[in-house]
Amino acid sequence: MPTHHADRDVRRALIIGAGSIGMELAAQCVAHGVAVNVFDVDPEAVAEGPRRLERTFREMGALGPADPVSATRAATFTSTAAMASQDVDLACECVPEQLPLKRRVLGEFDRLLPPSAILTTTSSYFLPSMLVAGLGRRERFAAFHVHSPVWLAAVADIMPHGATSAECVGSLERFARRIGQIPIVLRREHPGYVFNSMLRVLLMSALTLAERDVATPEDVDRAWMGVTGMPVGPFGMLDRIGLETVRDIARYWGGVMRDPQIVRNGEYLQRLIDAGRTGRRSGRGFYFHPGPAYEEGTFLGRMRVPARGDPETSRTERGARAGQIPAAPGGDATEPMLRCELAAVPAPLPPGDARPPSGMVMIHGGAPLAPALATRLRSVGLEVVVVPGDSPPEQIAPLFAAVPGDTPCHLVLAAAWTDRVEPIPTPAAWRAETLGVIESAFALCQAWYGHGLGKPWLTRAAVVGVTSLGGDVGASGRIATPTGGAITGLLKAVYMESRAGGAGGPAVRIVDGPAGDRIDAVTDRVLAEMTDALASCALSPEQGFARVEVGYRRDERHAIRLVPRPTPAEGPRISPGGQWLVTGGARGITAEVARRLAVRFGLRLVLLGTTPPGDEPWERLDARALEALKRDVMIGARATGRKPNEAWDAVARVIEVRRNLAALQACGIEASYHVCRIDDAEALRDTLSAARASGGPFRGVIHGAGFEHTGRFDRKTPAEVHRTLGGKVSGLVGLVDALRHDPLEAFVAFGSLTGRCGGVGQTDYALANDLLAKLVTHYRSGPGGTAAATIHWPGWADVGMAARPASRRALEGGGQRLMSIEEGCRHAIAEIVAGLPAAEVVIVDRGVLPPAMFLT
Ligand SMILES: NC(=O)c1ccc[n+]([C@@H]2O[C@H](COP(=O)([O-])OP(=O)(O)OC[C@H]3O[C@@H](n4cnc5c(N)ncnc54)[C@H](OP(=O)(O)O)[C@@H]3O)[C@@H](O)[C@H]2O)c1
Numbered sequence: 129m130p131t132h133h134a135d136r137d138v139r140r141a142l143i144i145g146a147g148s149i150g151m152e153l154a155a156q157c158v159a160h161g162v163a164v165n166v167f168d169v170d171p172e173a174v175a176e177g178p179r180r181l182e183r184t185f186r187e188m189g190a191l192g193p194a195d196p197v198s199a200t201r202a203a204t205f206t207s208t209a210a211m212a213s214q215d216v217d218l219a220c221e222c223v224p225e226q227l228p229l230k231r232r233v234l235g236e237f238d239r240l241l242p243p244s245a246i247l248t249t250t251s252s253y254f255l256p257s258m259l260v261a262g263l264g265r266r267e268r269f270a271a272f273h274v275h276s277p278v279w280l281a282a283v284a285d286i287m288p289h290g291a292t293s294a295e296c297v298g299s300l301e302r303f304a305r306r307i308g309q310i311p312i313v314l315r316r317e318h319p320g321y322v323f324n325s326m327l328r329v330l331l332m333s334a335l336t337l338a339e340r341d342v343a344t345p346e347d348v349d350r351a352w353m354g355v356t357g358m359p360v361g362p363f364g365m366l367d368r369i370g371l372e373t374v375r376d377i378a379r380y381w382g383g384v385m386r387d388p389q390i391v392r393n394g395e396y397l398q399r400l401i402d403a404g405r406t407g408r409r410s411g412r413g414f415y416f417h418p419g420p421a422y423e424e425g426t427f428l429g430r431m432r433v434p435a436r437g438d439p440e441t442s443r444t445e446r447g448a449r450a451g452q453i454p455a456a457p458g459g460d461a462t463e464p465m466l467r468c469e470l471a472a473v474p475a476p477l478p479p480g481d482a483r484p485p486s487g488m489v490m491i492h493g494g495a496p497l498a499p500a501l502a503t504r505l506r507s508v509g510l511e512v513v514v515v516p517g518d519s520p521p522e523q524i525a526p527l528f529a530a531v532p533g534d535t536p537c538h539l540v541l542a543a544a545w546t547d548r549v550e551p552i553p554t555p556a557a558w559r560a561e562t563l564g565v566i567e568s569a570f571a572l573c574q575a576w577y578g579h580g581l582g583k584p585w586l587t588r589a590a591v592v593g594v595t596s597l598g599g600d601v602g603a604s605g606r607i608a609t610p611t612g613g614a615i616t617g618l619l620k621a622v623y624m625e626s627r628a629g630g631a632g633g634p635a636v637r638i639v640d641g642p643a644g645d646r647i648d649a650v651t652d653r654v655l656a657e658m659t660d661a662l663a664s665c666a667l668s669p670e671q672g673f674a675r676v677e678v679g680y681r682r683d684e685r686h687a688i689r690l691v692p693r694p695t696p697a698e699g700p701r702i703s704p705g706g707q708w709l710v711t712g713g714a715r716g717i718t719a720e721v722a723r724r725l726a727v728r729f730g731l732r733l734v735l736l737g738t739t740p741p742g743d744e745p746w747e748r749l750d751a752r753a754l755e756a757l758k759r760d761v762m763i764g765a766r767a768t769g770r771k772p773n774e775a776w777d778a779v780a781r782v783i784e785v786r787r788n789l790a791a792l793q794a795c796g797i798e799a800s801y802h803v804c805r806i807d808d809a810e811a812l813r814d815t816l817s818a819a820r821a822s823g824g825p826f827r828g829v830i831h832g833a834g835f836e837h838t839g840r841f842d843r844k845t846p847a848e849v850h851r852t853l854g855g856k857v858s859g860l861v862g863l864v865d866a867l868r869h870d871p872l873e874a875f876v877a878f879g880s881l882t883g884r885c886g887g888v889g890q891t892d893y894a895l896a897n898d899l900l901a902k903l904v905t906h907y908r909s910g911p912g913g914t915a916a917a918t919i920h921w922p923g924w925a926d927v928g929m930a931a932r933p934a935s936r937r938a939l940e941g942g943g944q945r946l947m948s949i950e951e952g953c954r955h956a957i958a959e960i961v962a963g964l965p966a967a968e969v970v971i972v973d974r975g976v977l978p979p980a981m982f983l984t
Contacts, residue, residue, distance in 0.1 A: 137217075138218045139162065139163065139217055140162070140163045140164065140216050140217055141157050141162055141163075141165075141218045141219070141220060142164070142166075142167060142212055142216040142218070142237070142241070142245075143157075143164055143166045143167070143219075143222055144167050144212075144220065144223060144237060145167070145168060145221065145223040146166050146167075146168040146173045146174070146177055146180070146205070147223075147224070148276060148370055148408075149250060149274065149276055150166065150168075150220075150250075151166075151177075151180055151181060152184060152276055152277060152279070153220055153222065153250070153274055153278055154184075154203055155181055155184040155185055155188060155192065155279075156274075156279055156307050156308065158181070158185075158193065158199055158200075158202045159185070159188065159191065159192050159193050159279070159307075159308075160306055160307040161306075162306065163202045163203070164204070165203075165204045165205075165213075165214075165216060166203055166205045166206070166212075167206055167207065167208075167209060168207055169207055170207070174205045174206060174207045175205075177203070178200045178203070178750055181200050181203055182197060182200050187277070188277075189948075191280075191308075192279070195751075197750070197751035197754075200750065201750075201751070201752070209240055213240040213241045213242070213245075215242070216241060216245050217246070218245060218246045218248065218299075218303060219237055219245060219246070219247050219248065220248050220249075220272060221233055221234055221247070221249045221250060222250045224373070224376065225252055225376040225380075226376060227258070227259075227380070230249060230251060230259055231259060231261075231262070234247065234249065234269075235263065238262075238265060238269075239264070241265075244268075245265075245268070246265075246268045246270075246296055246299060247263070247265055247269045248269070248270055248271060248300070249269075249271050249272070249273075250271070250272060250273050250274065251271060252273065252320070252324055252373065252377060253320055253324070253328075253380065254319075255287070255289070255317045255319060256269060256271045256287060256288065256289035256292070256317065257289040257317055260289055260291070266289075266292075267291055267292060268292075269289070269292060270286060270287060270288045270289065270292045270296060271286070271287035271288075271321075272284060272285075272286055272303075276368050277368070278309070279308070283323060284304040285314060285322060285323070285324075286300045286301060286304065286311055286312065286314065287313075287317060287321060288317075289317060297313060301313065327365070328381075330352075330362055331362050331366060331374060332378070332389075333362075334348045334361075334362035334363060334366075335362075335366075335378070335393035335396060335397070336389055338363070338396070339389075339393050339396040346363070346421070346422075346427075348362060348363060349362060349363050349364055349422055353422065353427075353428060359422075361422060363413075363414040363415070364422045366414060367407045367408045367414050367415055367417065367420065368407070368408050369407065370406060370408070370413075371397045371400055371401050371405065371406050371407045371413055372401055374397060375397040375398055375401060378391070378393045378397065379394045400413070408420075410796075411795045411796060416727050416729070417727065418950075418953075419724040419727075419728065419954060419957055424954060424957070424958055424961075463973070463974075465922060465947050465951060465955075465971045465972060465973055466692045466972050466973070466974050467970075467971055468691055468692050468693065468969070468970040468971075468972060468982070469966045469968065469970070470601075470602070470603040470690065470691070470968050471603055471688070471689050471690075471691045471983055472600035472603040472681075472686035472687070472688060473686060474684060475687040476685070477656075478660035479660070480656060480659075482662070483659070484508040484509070484655065484658075484659050485536075485658055485659060486509060486536070487510065487536035487537060487538065487585075487589075488510065488511040488513065488531070488537050488538070489505055489510045489511070489512050489513070489537070489538040489539065490512075490513045490515055490527070490537065490539050490540070490572065490576065491512060491514045491539075491540045491542060492519075492542065492568070492569050492573075493514075493517045493541070493543070493544075493545075493594070494516065494517040494518070494542075496545065496647060497542045497594065497650065498514050498516075498517070500647045500648070500650075501594070501651050501654060503651070504648075504651035504655055505651075505654075505655065513527070515527065515568075515572055517542075517544075517565045517568060517569070518568060521567055521568055521570075521571035521846050524568065524571045525571075525575050527572075527575065528575055528576070528579040534585060535585070536588055536589050537576065537579070537585070537589060538592070539589070539590075539591040539592070540591075540592045540593075540654065541572070541573060541593045541594070541615045541618075542593075542594040543596065543609065543611060543612035543615050544565070544596070544612070545645075546596065546609060547644035548608075548643055548644065549607075549608050549609075550609045550610065550643075552610065552903055552907060553861060554861075554865060555858075555861055555862050555865050558861045559809075559858075563853065563858065565611075566614040566895070566899070567846065567849060569615065570614075570618060570844075570849055570891070570892065570895060571846070573618060573622065574841055574842060577634075577841055577842055578842035580634070586626075586633070587632040587634065587665065588662070588665070590635040590637065590658045590661050590662050591622060591636055592636075592637045592638070592639060592654055592657060592658050592661065593612075593616060593619045593637070593638040594639050594641075595609070595613075595615055595638065595639070595640045595641075596608050596609040596612060596640070596642065597613065597616070597640045597679070597902060598642055598681075599640060599641050599642040599679045599680055599681035599686070600640065600679040600681060600686050601638065601640045601677050602902050602905050602967070602968065603679075603686075603688055605905055605908070605909060605966075606909055607902055607905050607906040607909065608642060608643030609643060610903045610905070610906040611902075612902065613898045613899035613900070613902030614896075614898070614899040615638065616638050616640075616677060616902075617886075617894040617895040617896065617899055618895040618898075619636050619637075619638055620636075620638075620676060620677070620885060620894060620898070621841075621886040621887055621893075621894035621895070622634070622636055622891060623636040623669075623676055623886055624885075624886035624887055624888055625841050625887075625888045625889065625890075625891065627669040632665070633669075635658075635662045635665050636661065636676050637657045637660070637675075637676060638676060638678065639657045639680070640677070640680070641653070641679070641681075649680075649683075653680060670979075670980065673886075673978055673981065674689075674978055674980035689981060689982060689983035690972065690977070690982050690983065691982070691984075692982065693966070695955075695962075696958065696959065696963075696965045696966075697962060698961050699961065699962045699965065700873070700963045702725075702731075702827075702828065702873060702874065702960065704731075705729070705730045706729070706732070706824075706826075706827030706828060706873070707731070707733075707734060707819070707820075707823040707825065707826055708725075708731050708732070708734070708827060708828040708829065708830065709734050709826045709828070709830075709867070710722045710733055710734065710735050710736070710829070711736045711737075711806050711829075711830070711832055711833035711859060711863070712831075712832035712833035712834060712855070712878075713733060713735035713736065713830060713832060714735045714739070714741075714784075714785040714788050714789060715739070715781065715785060715788065715928075716832070716927055716928035716929060717878070717921070717924045717927055717928040717949070718833075719735075719784075719788040719927075720927060720953055721830060721832070721952070721956040722830055722832075723788070723797065724957060725956075725960065726792070726799070727795050727797065728957065731797070731828070732799070733792065733798070733800070734799075734800055734802065734816075734819045734826070735789075735799060735800070735801045736801075736802050736804045736806055736833065737785065737801065737802075737803065737833070738803060738805055739778075739782055739803070740782070740803050741782060741785045741801060742786075744782070745786075746779070747786035747787040747790050749783075754783075758776055758779075761779050762775060798823075800822075800823075802815050802819070805854070806833055806855060806858075806859035806863065807855060807858035807859050808862075809858075809862035809865065809866070812863070812866050813862070813865075816867070820870075825869075825870045825871055826867060826872060827870070827871060827874075828872060828873050828874045828875070828876075828960075829867065829872060829874070829875045829876070830878070830956075831860060831863060831875070832877075832878045833859050834855050834856045834929070835851050835852050835855050835856070836890065836935070838889035838890060838935060839889055840889060841889075844891060844892055849892040849895075852893055852895075853892070856896040856900050857896050857899050857900055857903065860877065860900055861903070868912070872914045872915075873915065874914075874916075874960050875904070875907070875914050875917075876916070876917055876919065876956070876960055876964060877900055877901070877904045877917070877919075878921060879897045879918040879919060879921070879968075880897040881920050881922045881923075881971070881972055882897055883895075883899075883900065884897075884898065884901070884970050885972075888938070897920070901918040901920065901967075904916050904917065904918045905918070905967040908964075908967055915964040916964060916967070917959060917966060917968065918968050919955065919956060919969045919971065920970040920971065921971055922945075922946070922972055922973060923935070923936070923939045923946045923947070924946060924952050925946035925947065925948055925949070926946075927949055930946060931946070943975070943976055944973065944976050945975070955969075955971050
């Protein structure tokens, strides 16, 4: 039997124990090209292993493998020790911090491992000399200890005992470097190595402060983070390490050192463990995870101060100085997104000396505004055609057949005008009237645009929207006639799409006023704004966009700007354990936010979507099996004349739903999923009644349902437009109605930056999103005064509609940077826990909008 370790690189490592640190170490090895066997006595941990490894890869972000799914193939999971030991060059024992257990496990693997293999322990506090007795490979045994999270902490302690060979230490140093760790070789045995020696004192002092009720764990962390500028405090670290590990350490050292306070600290931890609060892995320790409170911008109650001279601080600190949520620690090295609110700023009145428009104009709308506008526009010589607001889309296209191709044609879309604040329509009124008028306005605008495409007059024509949102396009949070949001959203997208690729487009102007504004004042303004918009056509697209939306209050003219504002402070508490409704919550970004929120507040979730989850356990398939399934589905589709991509998309949706439901279950969240088209108000009402009967009233809502299909404005089909409006807006109308008796603490709707600022290929989607925002703003100021808000999201990376290949290409091609899941979730949760203080919140990368749009 060879006694000398063959001094060669480690090709396969064995991780003994699939706990937190074992999985991190396994992931780190695989990410650096070292294959691993992972052993655990618990068959469930073995079965779950590949999924947990994949999750760990995802947590590693850019530091993990490019393809987390296929990378899991480099790991083998087993609960058979002999199998686990085969062909292994190095074994790392990572079992719980109990001396007899460690001794037993090390002894067993010492007998099974190939003779030349190195055996190590990751013990946090036991010395190798306390563990070496009885081992055959004394010279090939040492401590190899890493810190969590391994990919960020990046320090490996190597602690030999008296008989460890220099070759063994050298191999461990090389192995540490190979897996991206800085090796720290101890010159003599010392309990707790280098960093942990310091950490133990810190953790025990922190625990003593909490155990003796000197300060709360949160305040202890605040004190540490505030003074040192570190992103985590001692109790946050305790959660990461795991309370059971630290309890074991406290028990051991409390006994060895005969220190009653350390023993009491261990008992304090035990009480939390008994309540199921074992740390980050279980979703709850001193904090709820993921997304613990200390990672939120508001945790310190002030902005963080950068450590002087630290170049890495610039990224988080520039955001933090503006009160923004810092980017994820260890995430991509990009600026955090800005959190903005809307503001109406005074703007000069149009000069009034330009020549009024000529040619013809079509006006879409109803009495009394449309006829009054017609009279005013005729008075300056325009030829006017009034298209009744309730004209069905199919009657609209023929209108242009009679218009000579080279005649400049302007368009006015006049939203409903009344002299009172309009309520949100009931589902019946929405279906019977409002939706039809909106689709009719869309169809007319589309037909007008299609008629002008490629003709020189289009760049000399104007399209003007007239709304009675309140005089500041909703910036004040008070809305008079919310349905005008359809026109604002649509026209901003028309502006963007018509100028895509540097092309010139029509003049676009939205003129907003308060309810009951004098009609003659409105018609004068429309003429003045149309004239001004045409005169502004020469401006660059960026300068021009800042002039698209204007509002009038008492003859004062306002433009709309985005104001960067700090992440709000925590407000009224969300009731723990309440039932929340989440539309679209089994997929995409909504599922991510809902899960984190539910873990944090122990919520029960009712999730709605249209995809039946089926009963195929597809969520358990590994990457290879998924590839095979995809191939079969696509071949099957082709054979039966269906589109292969669509057939696979349907299966992929099911898999996503099932995986998200399984993830909720794994976090211990009570959740039910219901197949329900939320634009079907009756079906929605029935589904909610049934859910209430079993889980009580709803205390909160995340309305994330939505559909987006990128396509040229002139090619959008009525069915696409109807579907885009369905989940988002018809759904909202149904929700407001169905939830009117529930004691809602929060109602958050997911809108889009596209709704606020337009987007290419997204005319219907922008319409739906801006309309959604105006309805939600109206809802919050309504009789119930529900805390409600819309978050206008930029594209999210890795999950949801923007991450799908076609949208991703379009967004990134248009210069949009995608936001990380963690950053997005932190924004959503920060708004909710703050009590949704702003009606419309815009999360935006400053670089994608013209500087003139920001008020800084
Ligand atoms: N992802 C982003 O980057 C991004 C950016 C800006 C805004 N947003 C907004 O955020 C929300 C979520 O986006 P996402 O990317 O997570 O979308 P997603 O992955 O496509 O998921 C959309 C969800 O909405 C559901 N849904 C759609 N129409 C519905 C209807 N009529 N009734 C019931 N459920 C319906 C879908 O259910 P089925 O699939 O089962 O039909 C699905 O669960 C959307 O409102 C979107 O506009 C997302």
